[in-house]
Amino acid sequence: MEALEQWTYQHLLSLILWSPVVGALLILLTPKTNVRQVRFWAHLFTLLPLILSVYLWIAFNPYQPDMQFMESLEWIPALGIRYRLGVDGLSLPLVALTALLTFVSVVYSPTAIQVREKEYYALFLLLETGLVGTFMALDFVLFYVFWEVSLVPMYFLIGIWGGPNREYAAIKFFLYTLVGSVAMLLSILVLYFNSQPRTFGMVDLIQQQPLAGRGLLQVLAFLGFYLAFAIKVPVFPFHTWLPDAHVEAPTAGSVLLAGILLKMGTYGFVRVCLPLLPEGSQVFWAPMAVLGLINIIYGSLVAMAQDDLKKLVAYSSIGHMGFVMLGIAAAAMDGGAFADPDRLEYKVIALNGATFQMIAHGLMTGAMFLLVGVIYERAHHRDINRFGGLWSQMVVYGSLFSFFAMGELGLPGLAGFWGEFLSVLGSFQLFQWAGLAVIGIVITAAYFLWTVQRMFLGNPKEEHGNYPDMNLQEHLSLWPLALFTFLAGVYPKGLLTIIHTAMENAVSQMAKVLGGG
């Protein structure tokens, strides 16, 4: 028994990573008609990684800046490619978030998905492996493999179970992301050919800084990564795939798209661009900050103009991801900041905010998309103006919706507040015009309040008279998210302690290269 525990402990990351694939294989072996069995496997094999990641969270040492639970096996020795996994304070919350959101999505799915369920759940589990792998991989080739593996199932999820315009949305999503990832591939190869000894290991490469002082080459490598990550985030003007994909995807697909896939981009910035290409990041800090602000303001303004509830949530994601980009830009900025311990601290604050925002946004937008799905299953439309007075008919639904809307608009005491607050606080100290982000916060508050008003307040309408309140699956999928949104809001320290260590490590790494600290 103890041996088993030890073994589990040593291979914890691999277990979390591969158990969904096992589930997918079991589903493929189940006959198509045996839907109950298919659902059972899907639930079991998303619950398993969730339980394991809770264990991971508990066993994780938040004060240790290095990678933990490392696994390293030979894969392709000729090229120095290894099967390297590990988590730190940046990736641990994202891994846990992925496990949680995948599980609640699977719990929710039986309500919404009634056709071709076998394929659906198999792809869903495969998607989880791709996402978790992206956050765990510490080898660039492995990272790239998972990055691409997550692309394919999502293409099918949108294209098969999506809305009326699904085929267009699916191919647009695939091609956009592929453009970014092939650019990243070239940058990875550039890093490899400039490393000595040759390696694809992220940690080794960060130590080596192969492109330090290589001016143009570092800038080009940065741009390759930037394209991949910015498309994924998405940063204005690379965002046009997002409204299509998020709106057309089935509810559970949107949850993972908004909750996790967008974070792959911001994760990449913090994991790769900042510590590995600090000079390149520094060159582009101002454009990144400006684009972040555009994201915040433009995204919020466009969201305000939407009548389609799902589109509104989709555009609100663009706005919220702007705060993450703002924090990242603040960390990338130099102007002597790396020599000054105080301003170094602001960078850490801004990055803490950015990473906190990733998690908070994942929880809340995931919930928002589920809530959109709940009402869509009843009304079969999403036009905000056609709703009204829903609160009196669907009490729990109305309350939960308002709760998450408050979270999204950054109400202090809920998760959304801390990310935006810290990110703006940190960046404001470094460049005052970051304060423009406040405009976005105001607009966000405006449209979320207005949405709640239009949908839930006022006189009940005849056509929505007989909607039942949420069913069991919807309850089960939404309450955990509400719980964590609340917990992260009232006790942010639990999450921030973990994040802080990793962010401090990243900033000190940059400071080491850029000469200051």
Next chain:
Amino acid sequence: MSFKDAFVLLLGPELWLTYWGFALLIVDMVAPRTPRKAFGLMTLFAFIGGLVLVVFQVAVPDLPDRIREVSQTNDLLYWLITTFSLDGLGSFSKVAIFIGAILIGLVTVDYVEKNLTEAIPEFYALMVFAVLALCFMASAVELITLFLAIEFASISSYILAAYLKADARSSEAGMKYFLVGATTTAVGLYGMSLIYGGTGTTYLYHISAQLMPNLGQTGVAFAAPLPVVIGVLMLLATLGFKVALVPFHGWCPDAYEGAPTPITAFLSVASKIAGMAALVRVLSGGFGPASAGWQSVLTFLSVVTMTFGNLGALWQTNIKRLMAYSSISQVGYLLIGLAAFSPSDFRTLVGLSTFQPSDMALPGILYFLVGYAFANMGAFAIIIWVENTEGAVELDRFDGLAQRSPVAAALLTVAFLSLIGIPPLAGFFGKFFMFGAALARGLGWLAIAGVLNSVISAFYYLEVVRRMYFLAPKREVGLVKSLFLSSAGVVGILGTLTVGVLMEPAYQWAMASLFDVVFSPGVAFR
């Protein structure tokens, strides 16, 4: 080792195929009632045996060296191995060719059953002879021998392409293939005469030894006598025709569309592998020191070929034509490896140094070919499967295939994902090496052209996937059961996956295969 032993060991797979080719014809004569399927199985057996024999040749320790040793005292053998070499490059290519051939054999049986009515044993015999010719192409180290091998392969292929007598398109395929083939071979032959005029020899090892002083030169007059350079470029017409390189690709879409589908598969896989092997051997081996003369041309053609292939594929409504353009574009990627050829690669080819794993260019080509063979054959197995059921291969025949036959749809999807270059499939690592080689040689723009093309290619591959998964089926019936076709598909896809995930051995072997494939000019060889 006596001469006889050396002879048999040297030519084992080729002799084996020759016997089987004739055996098929003789069996037909003496036992005309033999069931058709038996001929298919015999062909399959011939190909499997060929693969075993090649692997045996590789497994015998130091076989090439021992044969060379015997040739020191035997004129006939000496003459033989200076024209037909048993070396790593040849063996590796033959393994790839035989993998392709076995899968082609598997997909042929049911196709023949369904679509051919007469002259079936001859069909199989011609296939065996065509593969035999490809083996000679892969091993030829002398220009005239190479020319004969190419002609042998081409003539067999012309007949095979035109085999569906009742179908005008098949005749058109054979005719176009023949006309383009005849023209380009004539040009190539003239090129060979120029090379002979410039160097006084047709032996590749002589040529490379003569050009050796120019190794690494990039300066005036292409670092080689002008007639030689012109000759090489003319020779490129012949080899370019075999691999469907733009601008010698004109036959490709029509021939692919009209030919019996297994022959389409043969042209796009086995024939292309042999062509690439010859291209690598002649250009980087024989004319490696004069790389300044051909490299820039090839770099240009690489971009043109992949772009043309991908753009052309976008508009196709027939999957065989789509596969034709797709295979043109894949050659474009492969040529990146030759465009990234460097003088240090040549030093490995002549046995003066060994490859580092980061010298991705030439080993990458060989690895790419294996991955391509598996993925493309997997795709063709499914295409033939659909064709056998539906009687046509227009793209709309694939609508809703995922619900009619989930396994077939999944296999075709994986094959296409590999051709797009999605990891961890073999197609990804093939492109990975090509782009890596380009970047390592400072050809960043070529790598960028390559990745942009990959994105374009995703569009038309996914068009088929879209039809299979997103559209509703027009008919509810599944595909007709076929053990041969499904197993060919499964083998192809498992091969793509295995060669991709467990890439190390294939890559190591590819690296080792390229060591000392042109006789070391330094060695006093009589």
